[in-house]
Amino acid sequence: xxxxxxxxxxxxxxxxxxxxxxxxxxxxxxxxxxxxxxxxxxxxxxxxxxxxxxxxxxxxxxxxxxxxxxxxxxxxxxxxxxxxxxxxxxxxxxxxxxxxxxxxxxxxxxxxxxxxxxxxxxxxxxxxxxxxxxxxxxxxxxxxxxxxxxxxxxxxxxxxxxxxxxxxxxxxxxxxxxxxxxxxxxxxxxxxxxxxxxxxxxxxxxxxxxxxxxxxxxxxxxxxxxxxxxxxxxxxxxxxxxxxxxxxxxxxxxxxxxxxxxxxxxxxxxxxxxxxxxxxxxxxxxxxxxxxxxxxxxxxxxxxxxxxxxxxxxxxxxxxxxxxxxxxxxxxxxxxxxxxxxxxxxxxxxxxxxxxxxxxxxxxxxxxxxxxxxxxxxxxxxxxxxxxxxxxxxxxxxxxxxxxxxxxxxxxxxxxxxxxxxxxxxxxxxxxxxxxxxxxxxxxxxxxxxxxxxxxxxxxxxxxxxxxxxxxxxxxxxxxxxxxxxxxxxxxxxxxxxxxxxxxxxxxxxxxxxxxxxxxxxxxxxxxxxxxxxxxxxxxxxxxxxxxxxxxxxxxxxxxxxxxxxxxxxxxxxxxxxxxxxxxxxxxxxxxxxxxxxxxxxxxxxxxxxxxxxxxxxxxxxxxxxxxxxxxxxxxxxxxxxxxxxxxxxxxxxxxxxxxxxxxxxxxxxxxxxxxxxxxxxxxxxxxxxxxxxxxxxxxxxxxxxxxxxxxxxxxxxxxxxxxxxxxxxxxxxxxxxxxxxxxxxxxx
Amino acid sequence: xxxxxxxxxxxxxxxxxxxxxxxxxxxxxxxxxxxxxxxxxxxxxxxxxxxxxxxxxxxxxxxxxxxxxxxxxxxxxxxxxxxxxxxxxxxxxxxxxxxxxxxxxxxxxxxxxxxxxxxxxxxxxxxxxxxxxxxxxxxxxxxxxxxxxxxxx
Numbered sequence: 001x002x003x004x005x006x007x008x009x010x011x012x013x014x015x016x017x018x019x020x021x022x023x024x025x026x027x028x029x030x031x032x033x034x035x036x037x038x039x040x041x042x043x044x045x046x047x048x049x050x051x052x053x054x055x056x057x058x059x060x061x062x063x064x065x066x067x068x069x070x071x072x073x074x075x076x077x078x079x080x081x082x083x084x085x086x087x088x089x090x091x092x093x094x095x096x097x098x099x100x101x102x103x104x105x106x107x108x109x110x111x112x113x114x115x116x117x118x119x120x121x122x123x124x125x126x127x128x129x130x131x132x133x134x135x136x137x138x139x140x141x142x143x144x145x146x147x148x149x150x151x152x153x154x155x156x157x158x159x160x161x162x163x164x165x166x167x168x169x170x171x172x173x174x175x176x177x178x179x180x181x182x183x184x185x186x187x188x189x190x191x192x193x194x195x196x197x198x199x200x201x202x203x204x205x206x207x208x209x210x211x212x213x214x215x216x217x218x219x220x221x222x223x224x225x226x227x228x229x230x231x232x233x234x235x236x237x238x239x240x241x242x243x244x245x246x247x248x249x250x251x252x253x254x255x256x257x258x259x260x261x262x263x264x265x266x267x268x269x270x271x272x273x274x275x276x277x278x279x280x281x282x283x284x285x286x287x288x289x290x291x292x293x294x295x296x297x298x299x300x301x302x303x304x305x306x307x308x309x310x311x312x313x314x315x316x317x318x319x320x321x322x323x324x325x326x327x328x329x330x331x332x333x334x335x336x337x338x339x340x341x342x343x344x345x346x347x348x349x350x351x352x353x354x355x356x357x358x359x360x361x362x363x364x365x366x367x368x369x370x371x372x373x374x375x376x377x378x379x380x381x382x383x384x385x386x387x388x389x390x391x392x393x394x395x396x397x398x399x400x401x402x403x404x405x406x407x408x409x410x411x412x413x414x415x416x417x418x419x420x421x422x423x424x425x426x427x428x429x430x431x432x433x434x435x436x437x438x439x440x441x442x443x444x445x446x447x448x449x450x451x452x453x454x455x456x457x458x459x460x461x462x463x464x465x466x467x468x469x470x471x472x473x474x475x476x477x478x479x480x481x482x483x484x485x486x487x488x489x490x491x492x493x494x495x496x497x498x499x500x501x502x503x504x505x506x507x508x509x510x511x512x513x514x515x516x517x518x519x520x521x522x523x524x525x526x527x528x529x530x531x532x533x534x535x536x537x538x539x540x541x542x543x544x545x546x547x548x549x550x551x552x553x554x555x556x557x558x559x560x561x562x563x564x565x566x567x568x569x570x571x572x573x574x575x576x577x578x579x580x581x582x583x584x585x586x587x588x589x590x591x592x593x594x595x596x597x598x599x600x601x602x603x604x605x606x607x608x609x610x611x612x613x614x615x616x617x618x619x620x621x622x623x624x625x626x627x628x629x630x631x632x633x634x635x636x637x638x639x640x641x642x643x644x645x646x647x648x649x650x651x652x653x654x655x656x657x658x659x660x661x662x663x664x665x666x667x668x669x670x671x672x673x674x675x676x677x678x679x680x681x682x683x684x685x686x687x688x689x690x691x692x693x694x695x696x697x698x699x700x701x702x703x704x705x706x707x708x709x710x711x712x713x714x715x716x717x718x719x720x721x722x723x724x725x726x727x728x729x730x731x732x733x734x735x736x737x738x739x740x741x742x743x744x745x746x747x748x749x
Numbered sequence: 750x751x752x753x754x755x756x757x758x759x760x761x762x763x764x765x766x767x768x769x770x771x772x773x774x775x776x777x778x779x780x781x782x783x784x785x786x787x788x789x790x791x792x793x794x795x796x797x798x799x800x801x802x803x804x805x806x807x808x809x810x811x812x813x814x815x816x817x818x819x820x821x822x823x824x825x826x827x828x829x830x831x832x833x834x835x836x837x838x839x840x841x842x843x844x845x846x847x848x849x850x851x852x853x854x855x856x857x858x859x860x861x862x863x864x865x866x867x868x869x870x871x872x873x874x875x876x877x878x879x880x881x882x883x884x885x886x887x888x889x890x891x892x893x894x895x896x897x898x899x900x901x902x
Contacts, residue, residue: 090883225839228839229822236781299765372846390828452787653842660885663886664760692876
């Protein structure tokens with residue numbers, strides 16, 4: 001595997017989870033060897049397209065005559081149920097996945113019903129949402145699931161009419177034979193198709209893109225009506241019989257243990273049914289020590305939690321201090337780091353004959369802050385646990401919970417609920433493990449409900465970091481020298497903190513002849529994790545802003561500077577179409593510039609900024625238009641986005657992701673999580689002020705629908721936002737933003 | 750104590766009257782469309798109508814609303830027909846995760862009830878109490894304008 005391929009993998013959240021899921025998927029029988037499953041007992045007959053599953057999967061709570069681990073079920077009345085295997089976290093996958101199946105099936109979308117699949121990776125393969133990988137990893141699987149069903153319906157029609165299959169066409173859930181003017185609906189064919197052998201899926205011809213009827217259209221979300229009428233879709237809405245509400249108080253400095261607590265007092269409070277110390281297993285990703293309170297209502301539980309008096313043993317607890325880390329990083333800025341990430345060419349020599357830019361960049365820790373605070377419902381009984389979880393990685397949670405509780409994985413059942421925001425927070429399943437543990441210890445079903453403050457204090461934060469850059473542009477205007485001393489954090493003294501690593505091949509080092517990248521690591525105890533577009537979400541701010549410093553120092557137009565930097569059309573990792581392609585990069589840069597009106601004269605106090613970044617196999621360039629008043633109050637008027645993620649599955653969903661990424665990217669420029677004495681200093685949305693509607697810029701989205709395989713769009717539009725806005729601030733004011741949040745540079749939003 | 754929710758008079762029995770309306774709706778009445786987001790009236794996910802006015806139910810003790818008219822997201826679509834605001838939300842595909850949208854719709858509905866033709870500035874003022882973490886603000890704005898058109902048809 002090349003370094004770039006590794007870096008492509010490295011920028012994916014939950015790399016280990018992905019690899020584990022891929023291994024499981026790889027262990028599945030290939031599609032062509034899966035046998036078609038006929039369910040004679042299915043109500044009313046009909047065609048159930050399932051892949052042959054073992055008794056283990058069937059035993060997973062499946063009622064007789066119905067197997068939930070199928071992608072397609074067609075009822076005799078023509079109703080088509082398509083099962084969506086992944087978690088819906090706001091990325092629109094519950095609409096996009098079934099669209100892919102329906103396209104190859106030629107299903108009448110108006111009559112398709114979508115249901116959430118059971119969590120069973122043995123049957124479905126990957127059932128996670130992360131790394132913008134849902135679409136690329138399921139694309140072929142879902143197309144072939146739809147195409148297999150269609151092929152069998154065609155075969156059934158051909159047999160019925162005694163005509164060759166090649167003469168049969170399908171459209172909108174109807175099979176037709178034009179020569180004899182006959183047609184039958186899929187419902188009519190379902191029973192007959194169910195008796196036929198399963199075709200070799202690999203031999204099936206999938207549609208040409210030009211023949212797509214559904215994919216690429218604007219399709220509204222399949223749960224929109226339920227959302228706008230307030231139906232119980234989310235984790236927090238789950239209710240099971242006999243359930244108690246649980247709250248859980250952990251040490252505000254991670255690693256602290258309970259020495260004592262006023263449990264007797266707490267147990268006497270109204271509505272409280274139990275209170276106890278949870279020893280936990282000391283793993284922040286599973287169960288840390290704390291005090292659990294059970295109550296008959298959420299309010300009783302929250303009220304009791306406020307009365308808790310816990311004495312913590314903080315001898316092994318975090319003493320982290322962000323302000324000290326900032327001071328330590330500044331001291332390192334002028335030197336090289338002790339570890340070399342990349343050294344090519346002769347940086348010093350190249351710099352000697354170049355126009356030189358220098359800058360020290362700082363970005364803070366940030367929180368995911370999904371609007372639905374962490375919660376999970378769990379019922380532990382007789383050595384088995386049933387869980388209702390708003391998780392991004394329910395497939396991984398199966399094994400994690402089994403490990404935490406020391407029970408076989410077969411004894412864990414997880415139901416995926418709709419998720420009130422992911423952003424990477426729910427790649428971790430700590431709250432799932434806690435709910436299972438507390439249910440077991442209490443002996444009753446519980447809904448564990450975190451408060452907003454719990455959510456902000458016990459996140460896996462986007463790690464802060466520092467970059468000390470030097471760059472050199474030669475007399476031809478080319479970037480010839482690039483130096484970055486990357487100062488990150490480490491929790492174990494060896495590896496960089498989770499999602500705080502940078503590849504030596506990080507952009508633009510593969511495009512520059514003389515490169516020196518070194519690394520230092522500061523100690524850290526605070527847990528960190530994957531935050532939307534991990535790595536890139538922070539790196540792009542520093543790198544793409546400093547690239548603009550380089551072009552400014554050489555008095556070059558940034559558009560042409562970026563185009564020149566890309567050079568000849570090529571893949572930066574040969575034969576890897578998930579790597580950066582310079583031709584695709586140039587195309588989105590030019591399109592963003594054209595649509596964003598790059599080069600037009602702006603009034604005083606206003607400016608345009610351009611930035612590119614490649615992440616998660618997506619090429620994105622963005623132009624921000626800003627104005628700044630005399631008091632450094634910033635307004636972002638418009639962000640124009642050009643992206644290439646291949647063909648678009650659902651145009652409405654894809655545009656929504658881009659619009660959301662721009663708002664998220666801008667919002668986060670005003671936010672920070674600071675840490676002192678191991679404690680998170682922010683508590684709620686008053687001290688972590690997410691962007692509100694009045695400050696939201698207009699977002700204009702343009703896709704280049706290239707012929708490459710489709711890739712995900714939940715993340716790659718985010719990284720260019722901050723540098724585009726910072727480059728625009730420079731154009732408007734001459735002030736270079738090198739530290740986030742913006743308040744550190746005297747700007748307000 | 751008694752409460753009128755979505756047109757129905759309800760007897761809450763012997764309840765801790767300091768309980769915020771939000772938790773009475775969610776835990777006791779099983780009206781879970783109203784959401785918990787922050788508990789301190791910062792995010793607006795818990796927005797309901799109190800006598801028609803948008804109100805943050807997470808900080809409102811139920812004792813303060815005894816005998817008054819509460820409308821939740823579940824009470825908007827009378828007879829199963831979506832309101833103009835709800836229909837615009839569906840048509841413009843506003844939601845991403847959808848968690849905040851009940852609160853957004855309650856604020857938008859109250860806005861249009863008192864100002865049938867809001868400007869962008871009116872929308873900003875009326876909707877600034879509602880956070881959307883997914884960033885669907887552009888679509889919220891479009892949907893409100895669309896619903897405003899609908900109400901005048």
